[in-house]
Amino acid sequence: MNDNVLTYKQLFWLFLSMQVIMNMLLTPSGSIMIAQQDAWLSALIAILISLVTLWSSIKVCARYPSMDFHVIIETIAGKWIGRLLSIFLLVSFTVVLAVMLRQYGEFVSGTVLPKTPISVIIFCILVTAIYPTFHGLGVIGRLAEIFGPILLLGIISPIILGIVNMDVKHLLPFWYDSGILAIITGSLGPAAFLTDCVLILWIFNLSEFHPNKIKYLTWSILTSGLLYLLSVTSIIATFGVKIASTHLYPFLILERYISIFGMIENLDAIVITVWILSIFLKICLYLFVTSYGFSMYTAKINRQKMVFYIAGIAFFLSLLPRNVVDISIEFPQVVGVPFILPFWVILPLFLSLTIFIKDKINKTQ
Amino acid sequence: MKTADLHLKEFIKSYEFLPSSLEEKTKILKEIYKNCDDIVLHPFFSKQSAYLLIFVSGLCDEEKIHEHIVRPIQHTSIVSPELPLIISHVTNITNTKILSNTLEIIDEIADGNTILFNDIENKAVSYRITSYEKRSIEEPQAESVVIGSREGFIESISTNLSLVRRKIKTPSLKMSSMVIGTYSHTSIYISYIEGIASLQIVEDVKEKLTKLNVDAVLSNASIEEALEDNWSSPFPQVQYSERPEVVAAALLEGRVAIFIDGIPFVLMVPVTLFTLLQTPEDYTERFINGTLSRWLRYFFLMVALLAPSAYIAILTFHQEMIPTTLLLRIAQSREEIPFPAFLEALIMQVIFEVLREAGIRLPKQMGSTVSIVGTLVIGQAAIQAGLVSAPMVMIVAITGISSFLLPQYTLSIVLRWIPFPVMFLSGMLGLVGLMLGVLIIASHLCSLRSFGVSYLAPLAPNDSSLLKDVLIRVPLKFMKKRPSIYSSINPNRRNEGK
Amino acid sequence: MHRKHLNSFKIYITLILTSIILSGCWDVMEVNDLAIVIATGIDQIEEEQIEVTFLLYVPNPSGAASGEVSGSSKNSYSISMTGDTFSDAVMKLESEVPREIFWGHSNIFIFGSELAKNELGKQLDFLVRTAEPREQSQIYISQEKAKVEVDKFVSINTAELFSKLPKSRYLKSMTLKDIEEMLVNNSQAGLIPISNTNSVKTSEDTIDSFAVKGSAIIYQGKMISSISGEKDIGSQWLLFPKTNIPININPDGKNGKVSAETIKKSIKLSPLLEDKTWSIKIKINTDLLILQNSTSLDIYNPTVMNQMKKEFSKKIKADIEEFLNHIQKDLKADVLQFYEAFHRSYPKETDDVKENWEEQFENIKVSIQVEVKIKNPGVTNLNIENK
Known part of the structure; x- marks a missing residue:
């Protein structure tokens, strides 16, 4: 039975929930360190970049609504270049999948399970993620639909509860400490997370046709970006720039600081729960896209088997980095921002431009 | 055995139609029913001709046979022994059928009908005067309600059909019959409302049941398994009910009901998790009460699933989450317990399951003994001996009670063992393990389908118009549409134009 | 169809197996x-x-x-x-x-x-x-x-x-x-x-x-x-917005004291930099609850009430000034985070004096404005001594 079809609502929840928490937890401190109290402006720029990526990706897919991406790219860019680009894209997804797994491992190990080997933590979630991926995209979509609202609640409610601890004064002075260059540099971190909406290239044709589909997709990226903006703002407003930029996971500290009636304290459990939900969906989606994509290039192996191979490779890759510095600081600086981010932004832009020009030429003829 | 069986089959096959002579007929029937001493072959004569009656003793009302068949024929003044004439002019029984095929005749006899042969035709008349011992209609045991109808299904399929027919009188209510079981010849009725139920699902049910090849249908399990899409899943994919109004409601939602002879439950497909979580009482109570009790059920479903695991996870991994004073209290009560919290929970949970199982199996008079011993042993003695901590007993008790809150027995059985793997995971990885457990269960539920309907519908795939009936019990005033997940043929519950 | 389910069954088994193999329970900490x-x-x-x-x-x-x-x-x-x-x-x-x-x-x-x-x-x-x-x-x-x-x-x-x-x-x-x-x-x-x-x-x-x-x-x-003492109370006004502070005053010429307690208070710092003079305005709003009145004053009387308000604000102001003098003149420690307050409004100027903030801090002119509201003068107006 082919259970790979997504509804437009599932698409919305899937993209929202897989992006939001990872971004909130990992990027604020770096962004705040660079852009100081104007980090929220960086967030706005990151949203802009991701929307451009999304928009161009959708343009590409909507031009050939029933084709798989590997066919689309070969029609646009020619057989060999297309194949090369598409495999590059899939490889970048695989690498990011491995990095995500490792970051998940580091986070869990750093916050709740300090003595458990990271390999075990990663292995457990990977095995769990294989199950729905194996059954197909529809299952992942339904999971996202169930957990998406819970996730949203888990993010927004602590921020609302923490309003008493916030002081808007921390956001001043405006523009003075940062400057345009710092703000743009600060936006690259969150942008790298938000632009993984480029995944839509592979799954656009798998979702049902609906007039609202594009609208919902845009809203999902926008919402996740805005939530990031909200979290960065509230982190700065609660702690001020200095503390916020030195903590590894400022959002976690934000939740730890909340206390309801002095009784319900230490809400970090919520963050951890929400984090696991979100990263689980993210791993599933990446695993699906990579296995789906690679299985198009390997004639003999079907998609379901491919899930296991990709999971194995990602598991192996995720164990390579030595420590949290490698994965959270060096990887984004050396590979993430200079290579993967531009590739994700430029590829759909390039494709949509080519389509645009081709169509123009066809029309004049 | 096999050869004898084959022999009989071939023998019946060779006489697809019985000969007209009464003598030969008697010989053949005697051969078929060799060693079947409960079969009565009764030859008798009117003034002009000979007849033969055959029936199963105990399944027919013998007095009625005498009164309405034998005596009128013996005293009739009509000369011709032709069967149609006898039906219309002599015997006074209305439910009759003229048969010619031997296999048909055999089936009719097994169903408890009385068969009459004459000397000149190769046909037979079947009189439906079945009368056998059956339970009277009682209050349902497994699904009791405070307010609502007291009727429950019984083992006799014709009674069950009539109970539903009395609720839905339209001719659109179809009951198509089917015989399953090489030996048992169990009759099964597939019931649906034409114009509401999706034809595809009806066809699917029929196809799956036709394909079913079993010796006998003695329990509902064989039918249930045939209807399931995923046999390896622990979750029930068929809904049972012993209440006619539940079945009627299901039929009106566009679902298909399956009646099985000899089983006082009716099976309903397709199924979603949320239909399994609804009780018939939800709709007899006022909507606020119905909503609240529904929420309570959902909440305690989670409790039954996760309470022991969460307790283990928090107590052994995340002590900082417990408020200080509570932690000190727990620490005090746990101080001398020799087992780790995980083992403690496991032991208690297993003991609880044992008690529950014993309570079901034991005769009713003994049940109370078990519960007394159980409470004394685990509740009091174990705590006083310092083997188990009091908070743990509380957690296990709450878990146990919550699993009784679920209306469908098949679902609460699942909840008895599903917590164990989750407990393992949370004993190993704390809250992370608990979350992984939840994710596995959720992924599995998401991947389940019953006749093409997602198991978690209408939550996923999300349908906000139906979700309202899941989250709250909407006043009937606002329930104008049938659930579109089952069928989209006739979406309006209200008569259009009114 | 059947192969697929066999596969999912395999996953169950792997899961259970792994959980058994992995049950190292590294992080278990029994209470x-x-x-x-x-x-x-x-x-x-x-x-x-x-x-x-x-x-x-x-x-x-x-x-x-x-x-x-x-x-x-x-x-x-x-x-x-x-x-x-x-x-x-x-x-x-x-x-x-x-x-x-x-x-x-x-x-x-x-x-x-x-x-x-x-x-x-x-x-x-x-x-x-x-x-x-x-x-x-x-x-x-x-x-x-x-x-x-x-x-x-x-x-x-x-x-x-x-x-x-x-x-x-x-x-x-x-x-x-x-x-x-x-x-x-x-x-x-x-x-x-x-x-x-x-x-x-x-x-x-x-x-x-x-x-x-x-x-x-x-x-x-x-x-x-x-x-300790008055300086400490002054610090409480500025740094502990959630605690209640008791205040006693000796109204002029009256024999006795009026005691009150704060129910609510809020502080606002507004820095001002004009012609290279650094000044900051501290505005305090507070609600008081009268606890005891051992004077012969009739608190219910609006004019007396106004007078009381003045007395209270004077007292509060005095406490705060004492504290401010101590930190500004004696210690030169910017406990009240004036630097941040100025930085928010005048980032460039503060950056210039970042190195010798101690001197600058000493010279900041502080003006204190206290606004007192008497929320509840007590349930009765009975003056026991004043028969």
Whole structure:
């Protein structure tokens, strides 16, 4: 039975929930360190970049609504270049999948399970993620639909509860400490997370046709970006720039600081729960896209088997980095921002431009 | 055995139609029913001709046979022994059928009908005067309600059909019959409302049941398994009910009901998790009460699933989450317990399951003994001996009670063992393990389908118009549409134009 | 169809197998194996050694089994250890105690005054760096040695007391996060309440209870002064927005006092930089509740009421000025974070004086504006003496 079809609502929840928490937890401190109290402006720029990526990706897919991406790219860019680009894209997804797994491992190990080997933590979630991926995209979509609202609640409610601890004064002075260059540099971190909406290239044709589909997709990226903006703002407003930029996971500290009636304290459990939900969906989606994509290039192996191979490779890759510095600081600086981010932004832009020009030429003829 | 069986089959096959002579007929029937001493072959004569009656003793009302068949024929003044004439002019029984095929005749006899042969035709008349011992209609045991109808299904399929027919009188209510079981010849009725139920699902049910090849249908399990899409899943994919109004409601939602002879439950497909979580009482109570009790059920479903695991996870991994004073209290009560919290929970949970199982199996008079011993042993003695901590007993008790809150027995059985793997995971990885457990269960539920309907519908795939009936019990005033997940043929519950 | 289910079945089996194989349970920590830290005292003793005193909770099982409610007083023990640094002492202690030291519930950290004067900042770093102590834990500086103070707590129901501390409307408290924020800011100055013990006599024996008396001023990671009395009250007006403050006034020419208590107060700092003169306006709004009136004044009378308001604001202003004088002129410690306030409005100018902020701070003109509202003059207007 082919259970790979997504509804437009599932698409919305899937993209929202897989992006939001990872971004909130990992990027604020770096962004705040660079852009100081104007980090929220960086967030706005990151949203802009991701929307451009999304928009161009959708343009590409909507031009050939029933084709798989590997066919689309070969029609646009020619057989060999297309194949090369598409495999590059899939490889970048695989690498990011491995990095995500490792970051998940580091986070869990750093916050709740300090003595458990990271390999075990990663292995457990990977095995769990294989199950729905194996059954197909529809299952992942339904999971996202169930957990998406819970996730949203888990993010927004602590921020609302923490309003008493916030002081808007921390956001001043405006523009003075940062400057345009710092703000743009600060936006690259969150942008790298938000632009993984480029995944839509592979799954656009798998979702049902609906007039609202594009609208919902845009809203999902926008919402996740805005939530990031909200979290960065509230982190700065609660702690001020200095503390916020030195903590590894400022959002976690934000939740730890909340206390309801002095009784319900230490809400970090919520963050951890929400984090696991979100990263689980993210791993599933990446695993699906990579296995789906690679299985198009390997004639003999079907998609379901491919899930296991990709999971194995990602598991192996995720164990390579030595420590949290490698994965959270060096990887984004050396590979993430200079290579993967531009590739994700430029590829759909390039494709949509080519389509645009081709169509123009066809029309004049 | 096999050869004898084959022999009989071939023998019946060779006489697809019985000969007209009464003598030969008697010989053949005697051969078929060799060693079947409960079969009565009764030859008798009117003034002009000979007849033969055959029936199963105990399944027919013998007095009625005498009164309405034998005596009128013996005293009739009509000369011709032709069967149609006898039906219309002599015997006074209305439910009759003229048969010619031997296999048909055999089936009719097994169903408890009385068969009459004459000397000149190769046909037979079947009189439906079945009368056998059956339970009277009682209050349902497994699904009791405070307010609502007291009727429950019984083992006799014709009674069950009539109970539903009395609720839905339209001719659109179809009951198509089917015989399953090489030996048992169990009759099964597939019931649906034409114009509401999706034809595809009806066809699917029929196809799956036709394909079913079993010796006998003695329990509902064989039918249930045939209807399931995923046999390896622990979750029930068929809904049972012993209440006619539940079945009627299901039929009106566009679902298909399956009646099985000899089983006082009716099976309903397709199924979603949320239909399994609804009780018939939800709709007899006022909507606020119905909503609240529904929420309570959902909440305690989670409790039954996760309470022991969460307790283990928090107590052994995340002590900082417990408020200080509570932690000190727990620490005090746990101080001398020799087992780790995980083992403690496991032991208690297993003991609880044992008690529950014993309570079901034991005769009713003994049940109370078990519960007394159980409470004394685990509740009091174990705590006083310092083997188990009091908070743990509380957690296990709450878990146990919550699993009784679920209306469908098949679902609460699942909840008895599903917590164990989750407990393992949370004993190993704390809250992370608990979350992984939840994710596995959720992924599995998401991947389940019953006749093409997602198991978690209408939550996923999300349908906000139906979700309202899941989250709250909407006043009937606002329930104008049938659930579109089952069928989209006739979406309006209200008569259009009114 | 069937192959697919076999496959999913395989996944179940792998999962169960892995969970059995992996059941190393690395991070399991049974409650029985924990020594729960309730309070921590940190002292400096000679030769740069740090002495850490823990107030531990070790459950007393006999109490639980019989089901009696026994106060946790019998379950508290104090234990001390010396080491080169805070963390060193903690590590040493962990290797000597059979139970695992559990910090998650340590709500209170008391630093000895000796240590606070020398290297408070250095030892605070350990608390900030490790994840376990909560950000909401309360920090105090002890008037004497922290060890002496912590030792005294053994006899009271401390765990409950300390968990209620942050909610108290009368006891001042500063959380770890507040202090972290104050000390990393450019002004590097902060204020930590000083703790002390009170002896409470009961019919059987004397019990030492926790008390807060005065505040310590921290500058550049060291305690430089301790304040009490009016200065301390002045500091409470500015730095502890949640605590209630009692005020007594002697109305002019009247024999007697009027006592009141604050119900609500808010502070607003508005910095102003004009012609190179730095000035800051502190505006305080407060609601008062009259508790006692031993004068012959009729408080219900609007004119008297107005007069009272003036008297109260004068008193408040005086207290605050006393405090401000002390920090501005004597200590030059920017406890009130004026730097940040100016930086928000005048980032460039403040950056210019960043290096010699101490001088600049000394010269800031402070104007205080107090607005008092008497919310409740009491339920009766009966003057008992005034017959």
